[in-house]
Amino acid sequence: MKMMTCKEASHLISAGRECPLSRRERWGLRLHLWLCDNCRRFERQVRFLGLAMRMLARRTETDASGPELPPEARERIRQALYSGDGADR
Amino acid sequence: MTQVEADKDSPEYWLDDHGGALYRYALARLRDAHRAEEAVQETLLAALQSRDRFSAHSGLRTWLIGILKHKILDQFRRDAREIPLDDPDPGPDDEDAVVASSFRADGHWSSRLADWGDPEASLENGQFWVVLQRCLDLLPKRMARLFVLRELQEEATEQICQEMAITPTNLWTMLYRARMGLRQCLDRNWVGEARG
Incomplete structure (x- = not known):
């Protein structure tokens, strides 16, 4: 089997975050990673980016002093919710 | 009631x-x-x-x-x-600048990737989140949104995966570019800075 390039390996590392790789892709990638320090770093970085995204979202959603629903939007939603066929239907 | x-x-x-x-x-x-x-x-x-x-x-x-x-x-x-006009869908072969500059013609990385050391330590640093937001803002909007949503989807992975396989857009290419872009941006603006 021909050794995959770093570019191909980086595509598989990324795609593998979304969907399971085929057995052939998995083995090819494993072999490449075993020999390639740079791609091992890339894989760690990609994993770290995922962690950072999850933490970023958690920071935003739990930050009580964070962004507030703008007053105009709040009013618009109130209208949509509670006027006409509102809560006491 | x-x-x-x-x-x-x-x-x-x-x-x-x-x-x-x-x-x-x-x-x-x-x-x-x-x-x-x-x-x-x-x-x-x-x-x-x-x-x-x-x-x-x-x-x-x-x-x-x-x-x-x-x-x-x-x-x-x-x-x-959907493919909005202002954020076109990448074809699988048309390279974006980040990807092109990251690899040599023979498919090797064009330079050694920086060691991010203990990246978890970055998560403790308030400035890191500012840089990360800025790096996300540099990506095309739809690409950033899809990437964030994708990484945050804990559930229904298999279902999403099957759906992705039949989406007409190059979702994988977009997510790949998002990762490559963010990686390079953090390399330049965070890891480099942190190291002085």
């Missing part, structure tokens, strides 16, 4: 008690104030229509967030399918 609905959970308080939390949850994922407002409105309307299905022991907030999650998932699907 059923008796399971305690007074404090009465729909007239939903917007005041939970609007802010729903908004922040949506904003963290959709990265767009207008879309987040719409998601909150859709969520509360849907909740109002199906409020008979709410059972108090699950907690109102949890129930509302559950509905919001579905709305966000719908948004992800729409995003993945």
Whole structure:
């Protein structure tokens, strides 16, 4: 089997975050990673980016002093919710 | 109206008690104030229509967030399918600049990747989050949104995966570019800085 390039390996590392790789892709990638320090770093970085995204979202959603629903939007939603066929239907 | 609905959970308080939390949850994922407002409105309307299905022991907030999650998932699907003019879909072969500059013609990395050391330590540093936001803002909007949503989808991975396989857009290419772009941006603006 021909050794995959770093570019191909980086595509598989990324795609593998979304969907399971085929057995052939998995083995090819494993072999490449075993020999390639740079791609091992890339894989760690990609994993770290995922962690950072999850933490970023958690920071935003739990930050009580964070962004507030703008007053105009709040009013618009109130209208949509509670006027006409509102809560006491 | 059923008796399971305690007074404090009465729909007239939903917007005041939970609007802010729903908004922040949506904003963290959709990265767009207008879309987040719409998601909150859709969520509360849907909740109002199906409020008979709410059972108090699950907690109102949890129930509302559950509905919001579905709305966000719908948004992800729409995003993945539609190709807006201002953020064209990449063809699999047309290289973007970051990818092109990252590799040599023979497919090797063009330079050694920087060692990010203990990246978890970055997570403790407030400045890191500022840089990360800025790096996300540098990506095309739809690409950033799809990437964030994709990384945050804990559930239904298999389902999403099957859907992705039949989306007409190059979702994988976009997510790949998002990762390559963010990686390079952090390399330049965070890891480099942190090292002096």
